Amino acid sequence: MSEPSLKEKTAKGLFWGGLGNGMQQLLNLFFGIFISRLLTADDYGMTGMLAIFIAIAAALQESGFTNALTNKKEATHKDYNAVFWFSTLMGATMYIVLFFCAPLIADFYNQPKLVPLSRFLFIGFFISSSGIAHNAILFKNLMVKQRTLSQIIGLIVSGCVGVGMALGGMAYWGLAAQSVTYIMVTTACFWYFSPWRPTWHIDLHPIKEMFSFSSKILVTNIFIQFNNNIFSVLLGRLFSKSEVGYYTQANKWDTMGYSLITGMVAGIAQPVLTEVANDQGRQRNVFRKMLRFTAFIAFPAMLGLALIARELIVISVTDKWLACVPILQLLCIWGAFMPIVSLYSNLVISKGKSDIYMWNTIILGVIQLIALLLVYPFGIQTMIIVFVCINIGWMPVWHYFIWRQLRLSFWQAVTDIAPFALLAALTMIATYYATRGIGNIYLLFAAKIGLAVLIYVLLMMVTKAAVFKESVAFLLKKRLK
Template structure:
């Protein structure tokens, strides 16, 4: 792939990734606000306690095949066909196992009402399996615009249905139906946008070379889901649905922020880095550029979200969610580092080192689990558990850097040079926004807007005075498209 072609494809992918994730997160935000006002923490907590099982089931049916197919140099119909039938088979089997395990899950949480809800929510697994191969085709071929349209359409339709059901008193069943509808629409759109179609000539032999790579991603993805949802499980076991609901509300807002950036990077990072993985020097140059762009967006966005949490929660979902405010403030600090860690993991996968990716994630999960269990034994609060989770996310960035140095020569000094200017500028800008709001005072909307406008203006001004290359390239690209 020529240099100019690679640059253009990366820029185009990032642009449509931004459109996709920006529009999707905005829709999540709007529908989340409406549902948050209609439903309470306990109702969100009921679905939240089942989320980890659904995500693990989806990881099983996907089995790391999407990334594995993206790394195949010469792809064939037989590769996609084998993945389609394998994913469908695993998805159906996973659903049947979880269907019969629903009473055990309900007993674990001491919530009998979870039995029918679990069996309904777990339908997401076989539904998602129908679109795994088509999604892999779109991902491999950088069809980011098509993925963007799929997600936007799915969010609109599922959000409207969820609100309608909640309005008519279906409580947490409305949330569950919203999630299922989203997957159904995404799957249908994936079939529409992908020209590839499965055939009934089933041959699983092409999976053998893929499985050596994808099996490690499968284990890693399951570990990732445990890592991301561990606190929901712990809170559901040792606290109550309301505690789970408050944590999930806080984490949902946090995820809305960092997933915009993570999704944008994820749509292009691995395919682009995989295409140049045999050129160490070029890989380092391209990776550092993407890293700076990621930091340029992540630090101001997530630190900014942290300082407006109080106003945001009260203005949107109301006082009944006050318990989520301190949790969200902490989570957003750690959320600034999530896109960076995800970018490093994409680099490792693009190098074909799924075993290292797997070991790294498992180590992080085990460490987090041990620390949380120790805190429970010591009578630690929910806030202490969140602090540990945030600190672990920040520290783990340097673990990833150690592996990046081995593969592309990224040194700690280079990492800090790429990140610190954006991190420090974001801290200063957010501090200025917060201080200005304290001086002006006034009602919640006034302090909310003051923080945002002052912080954004300060960040932009410092970047402009420092002649930040990333800022100028973004402006040039947007003007060019215009």
């Protein structure tokens, strides 16, 4: 059998990425509904306060080596073995450090119960560190199906654990156990699906070779996690646990939405773009196709989530969470652009420009921090509006570096993105006004989804969008097979 072409591998990767991420979000939704009905905003606030520490420690143990190994044309056993032992040792070190820092974290938030909770949650660092090299193997070789199965199995097992403990009255401990179980099961599956195994010969010299590239990815990932979790830290320090819980709940739904698209695209973007890195013209064409596909999916998905936010929250987790609806709707605006930024960053990384990726993120992070500290007295919604505006306003800066690498003009990018953003916005506006008279919340929820899908598909057909026709053709071909 002949080797699949890059186009075929990309299409299959997107298919499995989309299917897998879709199933993951459905599982998250299913288990999230059960747990959210059983727990309170205070329970979510307890784990939300630890989110930034968990995210930064995870970035430190991975240290950007997945991207570094993917960019290497010929990664050897020696390279993977060095990453395995470095990550494992880093994971153990991070756990020990944070174990003894737990009382300081609890004092910062004035929550003594965070001491045992954080020490339990931080176990996940050590467990996940042992699967980083195996995950890199799957990622580099576009084994999207295997990575997807690993994550789905992890979600099912951990979701059952979380729901069971919540039913047992374990409150926020159920959320903590769900997180640790997911890491443990997913890591075990990475080992199972990966053909590579570590050896006891520990040689960390390859780390030095990769570190000039991966260190910048590391710093960038820390800043990304800082940006993603800054609200939890500020709210936990400045506002009540309930307000932290409302933000955490809204952010969870927003993240579930844009992660579906980001995960689908990011799962194949760097490997594919790296494969054509030596041909600028071909890489530009591949990138523009990915850009159009991302916009085609991201804008209707995230603006649609904003449209149904109230009905979704009330139906799924009851009206006790209504206060998170306006927060969710604001976050969805930025969530529509998030997959595009992810694609931009993957292009920069595939060109080996991790320094651009790093400094772009650092400067953006500093601007965000200053702005948020200035506006927090005006309330959480004002903070989020500022956050959304800053991130969308930074898009031209990201594009400048894309232009330097691909000579893709800003106008070309706009013509790739804007039609889908405009048509998605028109779809949601038309759907909103067409369904205003429906009083039953369940009927309103179903009508909004059904009508929005119908209008958007009709607009794609009328405008003869190439990405829509290609997607339908691939799905029909897949079904026939």
